Amino acid sequence: MRFEIEFSGHENIRSNHQKTIEITKDSHLTPQGDCIIGVCANYACADLPQNLKDKLKNSNSIVTFSISVGDHNFTVEGKGHPDLILSHTDDIVIRKSDFVCPRTLAVNCDKASDLLPRKMVSLLQDPKTKGTFAITVD
Template sequence: MIFKIKTKGHKNVSSHHKSTFEITKDPEIGPTADCIIGVNMDNSMNDFSDDFKSKIANKNTKITVILSTENGYDEITGFGHENLTLSHPTDIVCRKSDYTCPRTLMINANKAACDLDEKLVDDLKNEKVMEVIIKV
């Protein structure tokens, strides 16, 4: 199953966070938001189908997030968990840790904001459009 989101970068994207990365519906981020890599996303977890949510709410489900911009590309893998409610209306967070909250899409991810492709991050700093593909 696949779910697609369009988002865009922001001049304050720094991509320095060591344990998470986030995309949000919010149009603005401050200079200290070092985990947020995309703003103005067109869909949220509230738009996931019930079947998609049930697959993610399983600790054995491998989740792949593909991020692509004009010049950059990255793939991040992690896992679902039964405690993932996938209910936050504006934010989607991927975590290297096993922490769960309504904003969490996946845990035990292999990358955080600081690990992302340099060309991808440069595009996001220059406010380019990013396609996000979530596969389960």
């Protein structure tokens, strides 16, 4: 199953966080939001289809995230978790840890925002830039 979320860049995107990657439906971003790679997303955890949520709540699920910006792609692999809440109305966070909160979409991910290619981060610092956050669950 594959599901795509569209998002936009923002001048304050830093992408320096070592444990998480976040996209948000919010349009405002302060420089402190250093895990955020995109704003104005068209979906948050609460908006995801129920069949996707069900797959994400399986601890055996392998979740692949493909972040595409222009000609650049970045792939992250994580796992589902039975305790996922998936109810946050603004945000999606993928984590290297196994911490779960309403914003958590996947845990035990192999990368965080600090590894996003700097060329991609530069593109995302332009509010006109559009990106895609694709979720594939096997």
